[in-house]
Amino acid sequence: MDTYTPKPAAILQSPPIDITAPYDAAWVGGKVILITGGASGFGAGFVQNWAQHGATVIVGDINVQKGDALCREINKQSTGKAHFVYCDVTDWQSQVNLFKQAVKLSPHGGIDCVVANAGIAGRDILQEGAHLDAAEPPPPDFKIINVNLTGVLYTTHLACFWLPKNPGSSICSIDSKPSTTSPRDRHLLLLGSVASLGPIAIQPQYCAAKHAVLGLFRTLRVTSGLQGIRVNLLCPYFIDTPIVTAGVRFILAGGAMGKVEDVVDAGTRFVADSRILGRALAVGPRMRVRQKENGEWELVMPGSTTEGSIEAAAFEPYADDWTDQDLWNRNFVQLINMVQAGRGWIGWAQDIVKAILYSVGIGR
Ligand SMILES: NC(=O)c1ccc[n+]([C@@H]2O[C@H](COP(=O)([O-])OP(=O)(O)OC[C@H]3O[C@@H](n4cnc5c(N)ncnc54)[C@H](O)[C@@H]3O)[C@@H](O)[C@H]2O)c1
Known part of the structure; x- marks a missing residue:
């Protein structure tokens, strides 16, 4: 029997990302980027970095005070621009308004990149047995699903409407030339999590939502050629932002939390380099590692030889699955x-x- 040979020509995903290869953050310059949940954490880091490199960033968030202050501060010092628009991602009309505002604020009348970043975690009552003596439990609170999944689906639906209309943009391609001007981009960046890749105890809704975001990513990337939208996914490990509650910090004590700057770096690579199609990066703490012959990474212990090792925080969790x-x-x-x-x-x-x-x- 013939062995099955994959046909890379039929694949819309780009090859696995070489995390050691440099990229030029200046490629984000001139882009118009819409981000949900951009007032805090990674979002705020992205907005700062992208505006600094000359992008126009439209921030949709429920936190008016933080979002507005962030944009004002950025506009004092950056070549790019940041605009705050109130948006509750769980409210369809609120997101419709965010996208319309972004198009109005865009210097070229379109949106190059949409980042579905807004998310919440916290106490999840799904498994709680506090009402075991009642005849029936009260209806569960699905806020975590509403923000982390329904909100992302609304953002995706609107991105699929607005990105192909971006004037001067063309169908995404592995052979495109990263550029700050033309052709313009059509890019959807989704925020997954390590909770997209495996279980996170006592966070069933968060985990279900982030698994669903992974499914969304894998499905969209298969058909990204239809509308020419490239779609990529970030899967951070625990990173030091306000979403990590005090309780979780106790549980994680002694562990290895990652840094916002490494998530910002991985996200900026996706946004900057229009040749990256349908890839995912997991981001954790910065480590010195070496790749073994079987593809696995091993930690390089202090004192051992560092030959062939690299310092990295981002890894491809799905490097081979497209083949x-x-x-x-x-x-x-x-x-x-x-x-x-x-x-x-x-x-x-x-x-x-x-x-x-x-x-x-x-x-x-
Ligand atoms: N920090 C981590 O450890 C971690 C790990 C994996 C994935 N993530 C994901 O990264 C994304 C960003 O999280 P973060 O760590 O920066 O957290 P964060 O709490 O600092 O930021 C989340 C932002 O989302 C906004 N937001 C919440 N509900 C909203 C709503 N209904 N409408 C609009 N905006 C809303 C918040 O106001 C906040 O500005 C989330 O999707 C989160 O699930 C975070």
Whole structure:
């Protein structure tokens, strides 16, 4: 039997990211970037960095005080511009307004990049048994799902509407030339988490939402050619921002929390380099590591030889899956399509007759 050979030409994803290769942050200059939840944490780090490199950033957040102060401060010192627009991502109309405002504020009348960043964590009552003696539990509070999933789906839907309309933009391509002017970009950057890749105890809603964001990413990237939107995903480990509550900090004590600057760096690589399509980066604490022959990373211990080692905080968690999983899916769909084609009109007619009989109760 022939072995199955993947066909990279059919793949819309770019090759795995070489995290040791430099990129030019100046490529974000001139871009118009809409970010949700940009008032704090990574969001605020992104806004500062991108405006500093000459981008126009539209920040949508519920925290008016923090968002407004951040943008004012940035506008005193940056070549780019930051605008604050109140937005509650769980409210469809609020997001519609954010996107419309962004287009109005855009110097070139379009949006180059959308970052679905707003998120919350915190006490999750899904598993709580506090009401075990009641006849039935009260309805659960799904705020974490609403912000981290419904909000992201609203942002994605609006991005799919506005990004292809970006004047001067073209279909995303691995062969594109990163540029601050033209062609303009169409980029959706999603904020996943390590909770997209594995379980996080006592945070079932957060984990379910972030797993769903991973599924969204993997699905969108397969069809990114349709609207020409490139989609990428960031999966940070625990990083020192206000989302990490005091309680979690106790649990993590002695662990290895990551830094905002490393998430900002990984996100900036995605935004700057229009050749990156359908990739994910996990970001954790900065470590000195070396890659083994089997592809696994190992920590380089202090005192041991550092030959071939690099210092890194970002890693590709899905470096190979486009050649395996997504290609297998395509291959399977191809087989199914061929079976369907083989059945032809006769097969279609047989199924229609069966469906009619079924609808009147025959053959159930
Ligand atoms: N910090 C971490 O450890 C970590 C790890 C993995 C993933 N993440 C993800 O990164 C993203 C950013 O988180 P962060 O760490 O910067 O946290 P953060 O709390 O500092 O920032 C989150 C921002 O989202 C805003 N926000 C919350 N609800 C909103 C709503 N309904 N509408 C609009 N804005 C809203 C907040 O006001 C805040 O400005 C989130 O999606 C989070 O899940 C964070």
